[in-house]
Amino acid sequence: MDGADEDGWSAVAGVWAELWGDFADPARQRVISETGIGPGSRVLDVGCGSGEFLGMLDRLGATPAGIDPAPAMIALARARLPTADIRLGSAEGMPWPAATFDVVTAFNALQFAEDTLDALHEFVRVTAPNGLVAVSNWAEGARNDLNVIETSVALAAGEELRPDGELRQAGGLEELFGDAGLDVISAGLVEVCWEAPNDEVLVRGVLMGEDPDTIAATAATVIDAARPFRIEGGGYRLVNAFRYAIGRTGPQATTPARNSSPSS
Numbered sequence: 100m101d102g103a104d105e106d107g108w109s110a111v112a113g114v115w116a117e118l119w120g121d122f123a124d125p126a127r128q129r130v131i132s133e134t135g136i137g138p139g140s141r142v143l144d145v146g147c148g149s150g151e152f153l154g155m156l157d158r159l160g161a162t163p164a165g166i167d168p169a170p171a172m173i174a175l176a177r178a179r180l181p182t183a184d185i186r187l188g189s190a191e192g193m194p195w196p197a198a199t200f201d202v203v204t205a206f207n208a209l210q211f212a213e214d215t216l217d218a219l220h221e222f223v224r225v226t227a228p229n230g231l232v233a234v235s236n237w238a239e240g241a242r243n244d245l246n247v248i249e250t251s252v253a254l255a256a257g258e259e260l261r262p263d264g265e266l267r268q269a270g271g272l273e274e275l276f277g278d279a280g281l282d283v284i285s286a287g288l289v290e291v292c293w294e295a296p297n298d299e300v301l302v303r304g305v306l307m308g309e310d311p312d313t314i315a316a317t318a319a320t321v322i323d324a325a326r327p328f329r330i331e332g333g334g335y336r337l338v339n340a341f342r343y344a345i346g347r348t349g350p351q352a353t354t355p356a357r358n359s360s361p362s363s
């Protein structure tokens with residue numbers, strides 16, 4: 100599903116949690132091991148969705164907090180962790196004071212911010228001095244089996260193919276981190292796989308958020324395009340890649356106050 104619309108994400112929250120909630124786990128594990136998150140770490144996950152990473156943090160003994168603009172996502176995250184600090188809101192303006200967290204993360208979410216640099220400045224603001232910011236998102240389409248299917252769907256619908264956004268490309272996250280004043284300490288690729296046990300789940304997962312007529316008209320295209328990814332037993336395995344970058348904040352708060360004067 101595309102787009103930054105919180106109503107759209109709310110509408111698919113249940114399907115997201117069921118079919119895609121664990122998808123980013125390899126990237127989450129990489130970020131945990133490279134940031135050293137552990138017992139007592141104060142960690143904010145931005146665009147927390149249905150709260151899978153918050154659950155992981157809780158099991159590690161960290162203190163998780165989350166924020167997401169989609170009310171149904173927030174409801175699922177709160178149901179998972181009723182006592183955690185989980186708030187409704189967007190990356191662009193977060194309701195925590197400066198320097199509240201040791202680590203601030205976003206998985207498959209920063210790209211939905213209206214202005215990713217503004218949003219990243221906000222990540223930096225709420226991160227403690229010498230704290231860490233970690234962002235992970237889809238790599239360029241050529242690395243993703245899902246892209247093969249999405250390309251077939253787009254061509255069948257007569258749509259133009261969209262170029263990869265900057266954050267998907269090699270060096271894109273690192274450049275944005277530099278612009279936000281973060282010192283990149285680690286970056287790379289992580290393999291993320293998505294499996295569907297049958298045609299029905301494949302179609303529901305790939306066409307998540309589409310209306311029933313579109314799903315009915317497009318299901319055969321999805322199944323046909325997914326043929327190379329069939330596995331024993333009739334299911335499918337799509338091998339994809341996420342990029343990630345981890346950056347350190349400076350010794351002092353680095354971000355000027357937002358909207359501080361009418362001329363700023």
Ligand SMILES: C[S@@+](CC[C@H](N)C(=O)[O-])C[C@H]1O[C@@H](n2cnc3c(N)ncnc32)[C@H](O)[C@@H]1O
Nearest residue numbers: 108123146147148169189190206207208211212
């Ligand atoms: C693809 S889901 C990923 C959810 C979760 N991070 C995960 O990896 O499972 C994208 C999430 O970003 C949220 N989102 C969209 N726009 C956002 C914004 N401006 N700030 C923060 N989160 C946003 C959506 O509501 C949705 O929950």
